[in-house]
Amino acid sequence: xxxxxxxxxxxxxxxxxxxxxxxxxxxxxxxxxxxxxxxxxxxxxxxxxxxxxxxxxxxxxxxxxxxxxxxxxxxxxxxxxxxxxxxxxxxxxxxxxxxxxxxxxxxxxxxxxxxxxxxxxxxxxxxxxxxxxxxxxxxxxxxxxxxxxxxxxxxxxxxxxxxxxxxxxxxxxxxxxxxxxxxxxxxxxxxxxxxxxxxxxxxxxxxxx
Numbered sequence: 001x002x003x004x005x006x007x008x009x010x011x012x013x014x015x016x017x018x019x020x021x022x023x024x025x026x027x028x029x030x031x032x033x034x035x036x037x038x039x040x041x042x043x044x045x046x047x048x049x050x051x052x053x054x055x056x057x058x059x060x061x062x063x064x065x066x067x068x069x070x071x072x073x074x075x076x077x078x079x080x081x082x083x084x085x086x087x088x089x090x091x092x093x094x095x096x097x098x099x100x101x102x103x104x105x106x107x108x109x110x111x112x113x114x115x116x117x118x119x120x121x122x123x124x125x126x127x128x129x130x131x132x133x134x135x136x137x138x139x140x141x142x143x144x145x146x147x148x149x150x151x152x153x154x155x156x157x158x159x160x161x162x163x164x165x166x167x168x169x170x171x172x173x174x175x176x177x178x179x180x181x182x183x184x185x186x187x188x189x190x191x192x193x194x195x196x197x198x199x200x201x202x203x204x205x206x207x208x209x
Contacts, residue, residue, distance in 0.1 A: 013206025057129030
């Protein structure tokens, strides 16, 4: 976490309570997964839902499905006609996500692609109005460079873990996140803002010209 635990807890207490569906998925993830911390927290989930409700996208792309919690956070707020494509490299977690999504009211609006995102992204056709990137940090720059051309005119990317892992003792993770943040900042065609939500969230869009 970036902020102090007391502040994090207060923010969670003042944020809308997750739905029973999301609560079940979160509880199951914490009880059964070896690394449940890979799931986004309720404040970040509520932020994603708020962004979806505000922007009212027609197509959403997610890189890193994990157990489906983040996709379902966005699905609960998506407007009629919206669809989500979510990419997951791990077969076991993809299967778990499919179970959670199949048990939700959004099974016909969320499509899971299993396999490496770097292989899948060149096969996707845009435009996407919102992209949520929450996958392996060392590939973030490569993801970004593939994602920007897929954005719609007013599309934007939400990038997770841009602060915590920049400060981690792990030199590989820290170097990767620092390099990504510097890469975004160096691009005159992009505009970005970093939020101190959970492990750090960056919002990226095309710069206004």
